[in-house]
Amino acid sequence: MDGKADKGRRDFLILTGYTMGAAGLAGLAVPFIDSLNPAADTQALATTEVNLGLLQPGQAITAMWRGKPVFIRHRTSEEIEQARTVELKGLPDPEADEARFKDNPQFLVVLGVCTHLGCVPLGQKPTDNKGDFGGWFCPCHGSHYDISGRIRKGPAPKNLTIPPYEIKDKLLKIG
Amino acid sequence: MANVKKSSTLSKDSNRIAKWIDYRLPILSFLKAEAVDYPTPRNLNYWWNFGSLAGITLVIMILTGIWLAMHYTPHTAHAFESVERIMRDVNYGWLLRYIHMNGASMFFIVVYVHMFRGLFYGSYKKPRELLWIFGVLILLLMMATAFMGYVLPWGQMSFWGATVITNLFSAIPLVGDSIVTLLWGGFSVDNPTLNRFFALHYLFPFLIVGLVFLHLVALHTHGSNNPTGVEAKKPSDKIPFHPYYTVKDILGLVIFLTIWGAFVFFAPNFFGEPDNYIPADPLVTPPHIVPEWYFLPFYAILRSIPDKLGGVVLMFSAVFVMFIIPWLDTSPVRSGRYRPLYKIAYVFFLVACVALGWAGAQEAEGVPLLVSRLATAYYFAFFLILMPVLGFIEKPLPVPESLQESKRKKGAGR
Numbered sequence: 283m284d285g286k287a288d289k290g291r292r293d294f295l296i297l298t299g300y301t302m303g304a305a306g307l308a309g310l311a312v313p314f315i316d317s318l319n320p321a322a323d324t325q326a327l328a329t330t331e332v333n334l335g336l337l338q339p340g341q342a343i344t345a346m347w348r349g350k351p352v353f354i355r356h357r358t359s360e361e362i363e364q365a366r367t368v369e370l371k372g373l374p375d376p377e378a379d380e381a382r383f384k385d386n387p388q389f390l391v392v393l394g395v396c397t398h399l400g401c402v403p404l405g406q407k408p409t410d411n412k413g414d415f416g417g418w419f420c421p422c423h424g425s426h427y428d429i430s431g432r433i434r435k436g437p438a439p440k441n442l443t444i445p446p447y448e449i450k451d452k453l454l455k456i457g
Numbered sequence: 458m459a460n461v462k463k464s465s466t467l468s469k470d471s472n473r474i475a476k477w478i479d480y481r482l483p484i485l486s487f488l489k490a491e492a493v494d495y496p497t498p499r500n501l502n503y504w505w506n507f508g509s510l511a512g513i514t515l516v517i518m519i520l521t522g523i524w525l526a527m528h529y530t531p532h533t534a535h536a537f538e539s540v541e542r543i544m545r546d547v548n549y550g551w552l553l554r555y556i557h558m559n560g561a562s563m564f565f566i567v568v569y570v571h572m573f574r575g576l577f578y579g580s581y582k583k584p585r586e587l588l589w590i591f592g593v594l595i596l597l598l599m600m601a602t603a604f605m606g607y608v609l610p611w612g613q614m615s616f617w618g619a620t621v622i623t624n625l626f627s628a629i630p631l632v633g634d635s636i637v638t639l640l641w642g643g644f645s646v647d648n649p650t651l652n653r654f655f656a657l658h659y660l661f662p663f664l665i666v667g668l669v670f671l672h673l674v675a676l677h678t679h680g681s682n683n684p685t686g687v688e689a690k691k692p693s694d695k696i697p698f699h700p701y702y703t704v705k706d707i708l709g710l711v712i713f714l715t716i717w718g719a720f721v722f723f724a725p726n727f728f729g730e731p732d733n734y735i736p737a738d739p740l741v742t743p744p745h746i747v748p749e750w751y752f753l754p755f756y757a758i759l760r761s762i763p764d765k766l767g768g769v770v771l772m773f774s775a776v777f778v779m780f781i782i783p784w785l786d787t788s789p790v791r792s793g794r795y796r797p798l799y800k801i802a803y804v805f806f807l808v809a810c811v812a813l814g815w816a817g818a819q820e821a822e823g824v825p826l827l828v829s830r831l832a833t834a835y836y837f838a839f840f841l842i843l844m845p846v847l848g849f850i851e852k853p854l855p856v857p858e859s860l861q862e863s864k865r866k867k868g869a870g871r
């Protein structure tokens with residue numbers, strides 16, 4: 283056999299072998315990595331239901347949805363008024379109060395997760411520090427949210443997130 | 458011969474970073490010496506593939522095991538459910554579990570073949586006694602690991618298997634019952650037992666890794682045995698491990714993984730017991746309780762004796778006798794290839810092991826009981842009588858001078 287041809291053939295076989303081996307290992311890595319993603323039961327959108335009937339104006343309650351706190355605040359008409367007259371220009375994340383509701387602007391529903399690094403802001407209890415804008419105050423690094431859940435001051439970049447929800451006959455269904 | 462590998466260094470054209478590292482920490486030249494240049498007998502047959510298969514199986518078991526542990530809950534109230542959740546909800550959880558579950562069986566197949574190989578070719582004989590002893594230690598740890606792993610899914614077989622096996626220790630006179638209570642951490646197999654079994658099931662495979670390392674150090678000290686049992690003397694008796702045996706091992710691996718995969722994808726519960734998909738119930742024992750197949754021969758030995766303590770002692774002896782095989786075999790010839798009588802005794806030993814495996818799965822009465830008694834007798838006679846005696850009375854066939862001569866002779870004979 284001619285030595286040169288032999289070498290070319292051998293290189294081809296070796297490269298093919300390595301390539302197949304690498305592809306096989308990569309394929310095998312997929313199940314291992316994907317098994318770390320949320321499992322089907324975790325992913326199944328758990329829904330949380332809350333009866334809003336007993337929530338008086340000015341009061342707030344915290345519900346749990348997908349392992350996270352959800353802030354529900356029954357806003358007084360003054361608070362709604364105040365939230366709607368804020369000048370949007372100059373807000374870190376400008377968004378009109380109306381845009382944060384489909385209906386029922388008296389019930390504010392937001393995730394109680396600071397958009398900075400994920401702490402739970404204060405402001406649900408009457409005795410809590412509600413920050414400079416009467417909404418919530420995150421003690422971790424000092425983010426102030428207003429009564430619409432919008433970021434007004436501090437390091438957080440975004441308004442508090444609004445989860446998917448609907449309200450029917452004073453029954454709130456989150457998720 | 459042994460010096461050939463010691464002088465191994467990185468080749469001149471290896472890259473600068475490799476040389477920089479190797480000058481300070483000679484790990485690369487070590488790997489090159491032990492896994493690339495390592496001089497290996499030129500005549501190894503396919504029975505020599507099973508060591509590398511066992512090593513790779515261990516790695517796969519550890520990986521799938523760690524990944525299962527990320528989803529598994531070691532609590533009697535949640536264990537069964539968490540395994541079902543792995544099967545139904547966790548992405549590819551079924552795959553990880555079926556690889557692990559069937560992997561235990563694959564592991565034992567490979568290790569048993571590996572041991573039968575050693576037994577036939579006399580691989581336990583001087584200077585490889587410690588190599589063999591580390592192997593038996595690995596087998597013991599594997600058995601403990603597999604037993605405790607089988608308890609984790611907390612099905613009926615898990616629970617009753619754990620109950621029966623831990624109760625073996627109650628046969629010990631005087632302290633037996635206290636030992637069982639200690640093992641359980643209570644007065645029956647319960648949550649404390651499950652917790653400690655999980656901790657140990659996680660730990661033991663890593664102890665096995667340590668023993669495998671020692672096993673390999675011992676192996677590389679005198680090199681592999683080979684089918685002739687004649688030590689390689691001339692440099693031309695040996696060839697570098699890479700590419701000759703890397704390629705051969707990879708071929709074996711591909712075939713092995715195909716078989717393992719066939720079980721995982723087409724018959725994942727072939728080796729399993731349906732009863733283990735029923736949650737553990739301390740009030741109801743399943744009508745027919747059998748251990749996993751790889752314990753059946755030992756289980757048959759246990760049941761062949763009508764006495765509780767005697768059965769337990771004999772069963773443990775069946776493993777422990779393997780430790781002294783290097784000193785039981787008195788033959789001057791290493792490989793069974795040149796030992797006409799040993800060959801016959803060996804074949805009967807294989808038959809006895811299979812018979813024990815079969816009998817272990819039957820009710821312990823009538824024909825199976827008789828078979829298991831005969832096979833048990835032969836099992837021990839093989840080690841304790843035939844091995845020492847054959848060495849004296851057997852007239853071995855002529856042994857080749859060197860490995861190459863054996864090749865030529867074989868070729869000429871055909």
Ligand code: HEM
Nearest residue numbers: 518519522523525526529558561603606607609610659662
């Ligand atoms: C020497 C290597 C190993 C052997 C022989 C082995 C054996 C077994 C066996 C026989 C089972 C029961 C299978 C079933 O019916 O579900 C099991 C389950 C399990 N093993 Fe291992 N295992 C090994 C290594 C590991 C390692 C390193 C871990 C890491 C923590 C691990 C974690 C688990 C877990 C969490 C289970 C329960 C889940 C299940 O039942 O599938 N294993 N093992």
Ligand code: FES
Nearest residue numbers: 396398399420423
């Ligand atoms: S996490 Fe809330 S301010 Fe940093």
